Amino acid sequence: MGLKVAVAGKGGAGKTTVCALLAGILSRAGQRILLVDLDSDPNLSSALGFPSDGTQPLVHRKELIAERTGSTGEPGGMFLLNPRVSDIAEKFALKRTERIFLLPVGTVETAGEGCFCPQAAFVKALVRRLILDEEESLLLDLEAGLESFGRSVVEGLDLLLVVVEPGMRSLDTARRILAMASSLGVRAIRVVANKVRPENLQTLRIRMRENGVRLDLTLSYREEFARRDLDGAGIFDVADPTFEADVLRMLQAV
Numbered sequence: 001m002g003l004k005v006a007v008a009g010k011g012g013a014g015k016t017t018v019c020a021l022l023a024g025i026l027s028r029a030g031q032r033i034l035l036v037d038l039d040s041d042p043n044l045s046s047a048l049g050f051p052s053d054g055t056q057p058l059v060h061r062k063e064l065i066a067e068r069t070g071s072t073g074e075p076g077g078m079f080l081l082n083p084r085v086s087d088i089a090e091k092f093a094l095k096r097t098e099r100i101f102l103l104p105v106g107t108v109e110t111a112g113e114g115c116f117c118p119q120a121a122f123v124k125a126l127v128r129r130l131i132l133d134e135e136e137s138l139l140l141d142l143e144a145g146l147e148s149f150g151r152s153v154v155e156g157l158d159l160l161l162v163v164v165e166p167g168m169r170s171l172d173t174a175r176r177i178l179a180m181a182s183s184l185g186v187r188a189i190r191v192v193a194n195k196v197r198p199e200n201l202q203t204l205r206i207r208m209r210e211n212g213v214r215l216d217l218t219l220s221y222r223e224e225f226a227r228r229d230l231d232g233a234g235i236f237d238v239a240d241p242t243f244e245a246d247v248l249r250m251l252q253a254v
Contacts, residue, residue: 003132004127008148025247025248030135031137036103036138042104056104069118069121083125
């Protein structure tokens with residue numbers, strides 16, 4: 001496969017859950033996975049079952065950002081637009097299994113949509129220059145909401161998954177993400193409905209159709225996810241045969 005995939009959605013919709021499950025699905029299919037956590041409230045490490053040890057996101061490593069971009073840290077200062085990032089994954093990725101690795105990058109904490117600063121240049125260069133072979137895939141857990149699209153972090157990816165939960169606020173965010181993403185050169189965009197209970201599925205389908213949001217994949221609500229979250233256990237190894245089969249069919253078609 002060798003895909004670059006980003007997962008987006010409203011905060012709380014379950015994009016980190018979907019990202020972790022995708023890692024498990026792809027690893028069982030023989031892929032080597034690098035997950036990149038770009039969220040401002042990083043939870044991907046816990047979804048993968050890493051200890052809660054306060055791992056520092058790369059964008060908070062001021063010395064690293066300064067070294068690679070030439071930034072002095074002064075507002076409005078000069079910095080490299082194409083920093084060297086070829087060794088970042090090898091140096092900083094955390095090993096979860098023989099096939100699953102996590103790179104805790106974090107997000108750019110600067111006000112203003114479309115912000116361009118040394119951290120943003122570093123993140124964009126990192127995402128664009130990661131070279132994958134046929135047995136490697138990249139999964140990006142994006143910042144909640146729309147900010148990543150203002151910064152064009154997702155330009156040129158193979159697949160964008162937009163996660164929605166049953167609720168109009170989540171659908172509204174998804175609709176705006178879809179509108180922005182369509183101009184960023186993403187090869188394929190799919191929508192995943194998460195936390196779906198059987199009694200709500202038909203109503204959700206109707207509301208999504210009314211809002212112009214297509215439904216491509218469905219992930220049923222599972223109490224086990226909440227229990228594992230409470231216990232600090234990973235969810236990447238939870239088996240959902242229906243969802244897994246649907247994901248693999250979708251990826252083969254990308």
